[in-house]
Amino acid sequence: MPTIVVLGAGVSGLTCALELAKQGGHEITVVAKHMPGDYDIEYTSPWAGANVLPMALDKDSRWERRTWPVLRRLAKEVPEAGLHVQTARVLRREKDVATGLKAALADGLFQFDPWYKEVMDNFREIPANELPKGMHSGCEFMSVCINTAIYLPWLVGQCAKYGVQFKRGIVKHISQAHNLSHTGKKADIVVNATGVLACKLGGVMDKTVYPARGQIVVVRNEAKGFMPTSSGCDDADDEIMYVMQRALGGGTILGGTYMRHNWDPNPDPNIAVRIMKRAVEAHPELTDGKGIEALSIIRHGVGLRPAREGGVRIEKEKIDGTWVVHNYGHAGWGYQGSYGCAEKVVELVDEIVKQEKRQSKL
Ligand code: FAD
Numbered sequence: 001m002p003t004i005v006v007l008g009a010g011v012s013g014l015t016c017a018l019e020l021a022k023q024g025g026h027e028i029t030v031v032a033k034h035m036p037g038d039y040d041i042e043y044t045s046p047w048a049g050a051n052v053l054p055m056a057l058d059k060d061s062r063w064e065r066r067t068w069p070v071l072r073r074l075a076k077e078v079p080e081a082g083l084h085v086q087t088a089r090v091l092r093r094e095k096d097v098a099t100g101l102k103a104a105l106a107d108g109l110f111q112f113d114p115w116y117k118e119v120m121d122n123f124r125e126i127p128a129n130e131l132p133k134g135m136h137s138g139c140e141f142m143s144v145c146i147n148t149a150i151y152l153p154w155l156v157g158q159c160a161k162y163g164v165q166f167k168r169g170i171v172k173h174i175s176q177a178h179n180l181s182h183t184g185k186k187a188d189i190v191v192n193a194t195g196v197l198a199c200k201l202g203g204v205m206d207k208t209v210y211p212a213r214g215q216i217v218v219v220r221n222e223a224k225g226f227m228p229t230s231s232g233c234d235d236a237d238d239e240i241m242y243v244m245q246r247a248l249g250g251g252t253i254l255g256g257t258y259m260r261h262n263w264d265p266n267p268d269p270n271i272a273v274r275i276m277k278r279a280v281e282a283h284p285e286l287t288d289g290k291g292i293e294a295l296s297i298i299r300h301g302v303g304l305r306p307a308r309e310g311g312v313r314i315e316k317e318k319i320d321g322t323w324v325v326h327n328y329g330h331a332g333w334g335y336q337g338s339y340g341c342a343e344k345v346v347e348l349v350d351e352i353v354k355q356e357k358r359q360s361k362l
Contacts, residue, residue: 002353005187006030007177009166010045011148011338012327013193014155019342020191020349021162029182030159031169036152039301041265044195047214047303049253050146050335051227051244053088054116055107060311061115064333066340068119075144075247082150084247087226088143089126096231097136110231116141132282135230145227146335147250173202175320188356189323189349196306198328203319209329211304213259215271217279218251220296221286228282239271241278243286251298252286254279258332260307267300307331314341316348323352 002025006017009032017030034043052071054064075083092110108114117123120141131138156166165182177190194201199209223245230241238259245252254275276292287294308329316325325348327341 002188003027003181006191008193009035015338015342016345028164031180033170049244052143052336057108058115063337063340070339081154082147083144086145089228091135091138091230094136145244147246192326208309212307213262215257217254218298223252235274305332
């Protein structure tokens with residue numbers, strides 16, 4: 001039976017472990033420095049909103065297309081997973097459209113006539129008479145919001161149900177992970193799901209990986225059913241606006257920032273004020289029109305999205321004689337692409353197992 005070590009217990013590593021375990025026929029150990037329940041600047045997943053706002057361009061949309069049906073089913077049929085259905089409202093500002101949508105067009109979310117209109121349920125263009133002031137156009141569709149504080153432990157529980165074992169561990173070099181299987185045997189395959197730390201991990205040292213710093217404010221106020229986001233804001237080019245209410249009492253996330261190459265773990269109080277102002281302006285129902293003073297703050301937070309020049313890396317590679325399947329560099333879409341990426345990881349693991357069986361090594 002092939003022995004697999006999954007290095008990393010963020011949404012990427014846990015989803016891979018779960019999908020591999022569901023297949024059966026593997027002995028799987030998840031090894032990680034940080035596990036669900038931890039809050040650390042080196043561990044991105046707990047900080048995410050998280051919701052589904054498709055970001056890929058059509059050519060790269062496999063990960064999000066394949067993930068959406070799974071997240072939708074979890075939201076509708078598995079309440080204990082910590083997801084709920086919410087309406088996403090995507091708005092293009094007049095000034096961004098006039099200037100070619102600026103950087104927003106780099107992702108697919110704000111494109112006109114987007115590919116995801118065929119995929120996301122209840123998609124509709126927002127009629128002009130329903131648009132907020134200053135908005136050129138926009139769309140709405142059914143999405144979900146994930147309470148990461150519930151969903152990540154739920155994933156751990158699902159993995160455990162299928163026999164996955166968990167171990168804390170820090171590796172300096174990817175080849176050390178081969179020796180950390182709970183079976184005591186050397187792992188045949190290591191899945192590398194180390195997120196932004198892939199740029200510092202020996203044997204990988206991917207210098208194209210960098211942090212895209214996201215600062216958020218979590219509040220008790222309710223966002224009452226819809227999740228707005230807009231194509232830009234006037235405050236700064238690396239600041240953005242989004243609001244999403246988490247399931248099961250997880251509070252409402254106000255975002256945010258997208259600060260490339262910025263590792264600062266500390267919330268900036270000036271940015272926090274701007275985030276709150278933008279959120280209340282876009283969603284006055286948050287405080288019943290009473291402004292940011294009426295926000296009840298649970299905490300300020302910062303997470304580092306694992307961005308990568310050239311996009312996500314999902315491929316197999318032999319390092320020091322052992323197979324590694326990489327799955328890192330998901331930037332701001334790690335949840336909404338998680339099952340699509342895990343599906344590809346399962347395919348690559350299958351390829352390796354078949355190839356090695358042919359050579360009678362497994
Ligand atoms: P991580 O969660 O960082 O996990 C990495 C794991 O690897 C950890 O367990 C870590 O301990 C382990 N590890 C790393 N190096 C080592 C080592 N050397 N030895 C042992 N263990 C190691 N995505 C969405 O889909 N929707 C959203 O709405 C959304 N909103 C976001 C908002 C913010 C503010 C932020 C910061 C991110 C958001 N994201 C969102 C992006 C999403 O959070 C990330 O893409 C995703 O969490 C990345 O997960 P990961 O498992 O790859 O990395």
